[in-house]
Amino acid sequence: xxxxxxxxxxxxxxxxxxxxxxxxxxxxxxxxxxxxxxxxxxxxxxxxxxxxxxxxxxxxxxxxxxxxxxxxxxxxxxxxxxxxxxxxxxxxxxxxxxxxxxxxxxxxxxxxxxxxxxxxxxxxxxxxxxxx
Numbered sequence: 001x002x003x004x005x006x007x008x009x010x011x012x013x014x015x016x017x018x019x020x021x022x023x024x025x026x027x028x029x030x031x032x033x034x035x036x037x038x039x040x041x042x043x044x045x046x047x048x049x050x051x052x053x054x055x056x057x058x059x060x061x062x063x064x065x066x067x068x069x070x071x072x073x074x075x076x077x078x079x080x081x082x083x084x085x086x087x088x089x090x091x092x093x094x095x096x097x098x099x100x101x102x103x104x105x106x107x108x109x110x111x112x113x114x115x116x117x118x119x120x121x122x123x124x125x126x127x128x129x130x131x132x
Contacts, residue, residue, distance in 0.1 A: 011047060016119045020112025025049055027118060033111050040114065051114075053123060060110040068101045 014029035025031035031044035033051070040054045076094050079085060117123050 014115075016112060016115035019115040021108050023107060023111045025051075026115035026123075033114065034107065038107060038110060049118075049123075051123075054114050054117065056110050056113040056117070059113050060106055063109050063113075064102055064105045068098065068105060072098050072101070 011028045014024075014026060016026065018024075019026045019029050019033075022029075023033045025033055025044035025047060027049045028044060028047040031046035031049075032041060033044075035041040040051050042052050043050055072094055075097075076090060079090070079093070
């Protein structure tokens with residue numbers, strides 16, 4: 001799985017989850033997927049996979065909002081029922097937790113969606129996809 005090149009220019013299968021969580025190329029699992037915080041690189045520097053057509057849209061943000069919202073609301077509810085803190089303390093605790101959690105999760109969620117696009121053959125430009 002380490003991205004070792006096989007005969008014929010093919011690569012061993014890379015798990016979309018592993019490639020996504022490590023923010024690596026979905027084909028070889030070695031090259032960096034991102035050029036910036038959320039901007040996808042043009043090409044993988046290891047295998048040359050063209051990544052310019054990648055557009056996950058709002059998908060990663062929706063998944064992050066749902067996952068993080070569930071955790072933060074459950075934790076805030078528990079804190080309220082257990083200790084009854086004042087409202088300002090909820091803001092001091094949950095606002096930074098929410099922002100930090102969103103920033104921490106957005107990049108890996110986007111990488112997992114890109115890796116899933118690759119796994120299911122959705123990385124070609126729209127006019128080259130089968131069935132369009």
